[in-house]
Amino acid sequence: MNRKKRTPMTMTPLRRRGGALVAVLLSTTLVLSACGGGGEDSGNSAGATRTITADNGTIEIPADPQRVVALGNTSQPFIDIGGKPIGVTELSASELDPIPAEQKATFAAATNLGADTAEVDLEKLAGMKPDLILVQVPDSEFEGIEKELEAIAPTVFWGLDTEWKTFADALAEAGNLTDALSEQKTAFEEKVAKIKETHREVIADTSFVAVDRWDNADPGTFVITDFGCIEIAADDIGLNSPKAAEGDDPLGWTDLPFEQIAQLSKYDAILYPVDAEGQPKKAFAPVVESNTWKALPAVGSGRALGVFCPGNNSYGPVLKYLDSLDSALASLPAKG
Secondary structure, eight states: OOOOOOOOOOOOOOOOSHHHHHEEEHHHHHHHHHHHTTOOOOSTTTOOOOEEEEEEEEEEESSSSSSEEEEEEHHHHHHOOOOOOOOEOOOOOOHHHSOHHHHHHHHHHHHHHOSSSOOOOOOHHHHTTTEEEESSHHHHHTTTTTHHHHHHHHHEEEOSOOOOOHHHHHHHHTTTOHHHHHHHHHHHHHHHHHHHHHHHHHHHHHHEEEEEOTTTTTTTTEOOOOSSHHHIIOOOOOOOOOOTTTTTTOOOGGEGGGGGGGGGGGGEEEEEEEOOOOOOOOGGHHHHHHHHTTTOOHHHTTTTEEOOOOOOSSHHHHHHHHHHEEEEEEEOOOOO
16 A cells, blocks of 8 residues: 555645636636547547546546646656656655656656645646646545646546555556556566565565654654555565554554564564665664664574665556565575
């Protein structure tokens, strides 16, 4: 899932500068949209449309959208499958740093519409005359802007709990990019099969635990996590790692004091986050520097494995994660 750590959310009022101009732009967009209906054709002729289903219902969209705006969590995965959005909301440095240079350039070339969807500049967005708007944000945030977005262009929305493969399929369908996605899916399936075959004995005989520490965590705390890239390791590769009981909050939502690091000794191997250079992620560095961590049997025996997870929202980052996991499993010493 595309879960994020649950933190207090402050809703910022939408910018509604130049109200009369926005109203004119929205009215013009609605008229243009009404004139562009062309039935359910899937060809590339002007006005051809098709319908897709998302969390906000069944939406009629252009058969081959050319002016796509990607808001919230949609921009990076849309670009990852070859999309070239004309407008985006901001990404943090930690989200941008791991992606390839050409994808960064595509993101930089798009118009910045605001820090997040709750602050999107509606006047600027309407003036860009998009033919499709893609959105993934919390449900409550979308509800606050849904009508305004739908007045500008066909809007397709997914909530944060949309499973990442389902999300990739849906983005590719909406953006008419299914061929590019097919190549990524094939590479993913081949890599998963290779890892499962190469490390089948380790996977079968080893208990793993994935740990992390969030950027906004209180000092002296860490988490045992069961979402993000570890979900891929568990669900697709078959790693045996702890997860929350059905219906309970994810384990990664609960900050644990450093005193509980010692409890990790009951697992055969520990997976912890590193950057692209293999160094502990900045937020996690205080954990590996603690004496309690250094005293863990897995740490002393080389069974604490750093794994690079650049993201789990799309196949490109996930493929990099699988490469890192493959190398980590290959380095795992035999049980003493």
